[in-house]
Every structure is written in structure tokens, then in C-alpha cells.
Amino acid sequence: MKIEKSTEEKILAAAKKVFVLKGMSGARMQDIADEAGINKALLHYYFRSKENLFEMIFLETAQKFFPKINYLFESDMPLFEKIEHICEEYVTMLSENPYMPLFILNAINEDPENFMDKIWNTSGLPEPHKFLEQIEEEVKKGTIKKISPVHLLINILSLCVFPFVGKAMIQSINGLDELQYRNVMIQRKKEVPKFIIDSIKK
């Protein structure tokens, strides 16, 4: 009944775990091999180098994250509904992969051009125009308060993503154990869009 994972899958899973936890330079090939329960040479048999393996993991991971940003830009729901959907989806996805954002942001930070290019190439260029214009329009129509579209976009991302990047710090400051933290994140699925909409609605 138990389906054996192929060696390649075992490696990818192990590499993801180790890279996400320790970053590119902190991760050791031996750690990954151990985690996967295989010989170190096999890593190089399947993936030529550490750099290569890292890139695989990075792209696979980033492709979960970024398409949702594009979706945010491109879908054409009404604004409030769109904000609600996106926040909920984002926080849900990040709750399941709490260490993902810090991992991705570090990778981007290490070599912004390289990694951003790779993201755009594999998951499509982001088109913020549409979203920014939609906000601009709502402002003109007078449906929402006057607000700079760029700032609103940054605010949405900040409120969704930061609690995961700063997980350890937030837990420590508020004295939250793992379970309490997780509960707070569940609440945020509703709290964040409410907070945003409260701020911009008239």
C-alpha cells in the first residue's frame, strides 16, 4: 500500500527541507543526503551541483508563491472581493509553508537580477498595471478613499507575508507557542482583509 518515493523525489524533498531551513550557504550537501537517506554522490548524479539543486528548489518554491501575485493583478473581481480572496489564499498557503517567504526573500536578496529574471521567465511577468489602475479608478469614482496604488499594494503584501518572515520574533514578543501562533494566523485570514478594507472604504 505504501508507494515508494523515487530517489529523485526523495532528494528534492530533503533538499527543500534543508535549504529552506538553512539557506543556500548554510545548507550542507551531506545534510541533504542524510535527510534523504542516500549517498552524497547520488545528489551529484541527479543534480549536477549544489547551485543547480538550489535553483531547482527555489524555482519550484517560488512558483507556488508568485503566480498568486499575478492572479491578484489580473483577475477582474470587484476590488474588495479581490482583496478578500487574495489575503485568504495567501495566508492559507503561507500557513502551510511558514518558512517559505524568508527562504525566497533571501534567495532574491542574494542575487536579485538572476532570481527575479528566473521567476518572470517561469511564471510569467507580473502585470501590476491592471491592479494599480483598478485602484486608481475606484479612487476617482469615489468608491474608496484617496490612496496611492503602489502603497496599497505594498501594504497588502506586507500584512500577508511579514507575519511569516518574522514568525520567531512575533512569537517571542507576544509569547505565543506554536499552536497559538497558528491560531492567530488563521484569524488573520479574515482580520487582514477587514483591516485593509476598513482603511480604504468610505
Added chain:
Amino acid sequence: MKIEKSTEEKILAAAKKVFVLKGMSGARMQDIADEAGINKALLHYYFRSKENLFEMIFLETAQKFFPKINYLFESDMPLFEKIEHICEEYVTMLSENPYMPLFILNAINEDPENFMDKIWNTSGLPEPHKFLEQIEEEVKKGTIKKISPVHLLINILSLCVFPFVGKAMIQSINGLDELQYRNVMIQRKKEVPKFIIDSIKK
């Protein structure tokens, strides 16, 4: 007229630059020595080990960041004024050290207990109670909308800090060059508190 920096200062400055840019495991002792223009052995003469040097830098850096959080909790301005002050100070300070937050969050993430303990020991335990209670009170008085204090605190931190953690990503998504990015951050000194207050005021 030019005052020579002492070797120790040169090392600390160089170490900060390298560590903040590459993180603990990415930084090389040789890089730090080169950056400081001295021999590698001197690093070990002044600071026993890499770990030691890293901790020095981390603490010095963290002590710029965390006292302001405590201040947020402890000062007793009226709520809106407090929020305005803090956001402005925070964003100003981070604008001058844009790579600081990612560095600190990574260090904490690597060993949460160790580093948080050291922060509390060197810059005083944070007392969120007061701030959380103040919010609770304003809610009861009916001055502001009903909102969970913990979420409001997380929101404030998110809106102030994330734009720096995600600098590279935000620049890339919005197509901002260095100057434009810096301008957006200047705007945020007013935009962020406005956004928050708009959300909670009745």
C-alpha cells in the same frame, strides 16, 4: 584632521557590512579581513571566533532596532499620536539601514531562543501588555473600532518592516530604481500611520 579609526572599529565596521550582506554562514572571515584591510589573524586576536564576532554585530545591530519596540509599548502618548511617532521613527531608521531587518530576522530564525534571550538581556524585556491594554481600552471607550490588539501590533510591525525585508522583490515588481524606492519609503512615513489610523478610527 582625519581621525584614524582604531583597528577594532575597522573590524566591526567591515564585519557588519559583510555579515549583513551575506549572513552568518555566507560570510567569510577572509572577506571581513579584506574589507577591513587587515590580516585575518587579527580578527581572531580581537574577537576569538567567527561566532563571537557575529554575535557582537548582531547585538549591536539589534539594539538599534528593539528598544524602539519597547518604546512603542511603554510611552504613554495617546494612541494615534503614538502610532504616528513610531511609524515615522521606524521607517526613518530602517531607511538608513535597509538590510538590517533581513539580517536580524535571519539571525533570530537560525536560533530563536538564543538570540531572543540575548536581546531581552541587553535591551530589556518587552512589555507589550501596556500597549495591548491601551488598545483594549480605546476599543471599550469606543474611540476606535473593535480590533484585536495582537493583530494591530502585528499589522504595525508588518507595514513598517516588510518593505525593507522585501526590498528587492518590491523594487522588481513595481519596477522601482534605487531612487524611486527611497522616495516611496519616505512617503511611507506618513502613508503608513494614515493607513492604520484610517482603518481603526470611527
Added chain:
DNA sequence: ACATTTGTTAACCATTTGGTTAAACTCTAT
């Protein structure tokens, strides 16, 4: 002037680390 402490360096060392090799094992097609 000289002895002692403090600061600095080049050369060195042990370990770690990413990567390679050659042999062995497994599986499948003939």
C-alpha cells in the same frame, strides 16, 4: 637605552565541503 607589553603579519594546520571516480549492484531486454 632597554625590557615588556601590545599589535600585526606570513606561513601553517586541521577540518570541512563540494565534487569525482571506479567499482558494484539492480533491473530489464534479449
Added chain:
DNA sequence: ATAGAGTTTAACCAAATGGTTAACAAATGT
């Protein structure tokens, strides 16, 4: 059975890396 391809391993290698040593230079006190 067996040839051959694909898979896996132990042993190995070269480079990088944190750290040490011993000698030398600069300052400091007497």
C-alpha cells in the same frame, strides 16, 4: 543466463575555510 543500461555506494580529492603559531614591529613604561 547474460549483456548493457541505469542506479548506488565507499573511497578519494582538491579547494576552501576557520583557526593557530611563531616571529616581527610598534608602542609603552622604567
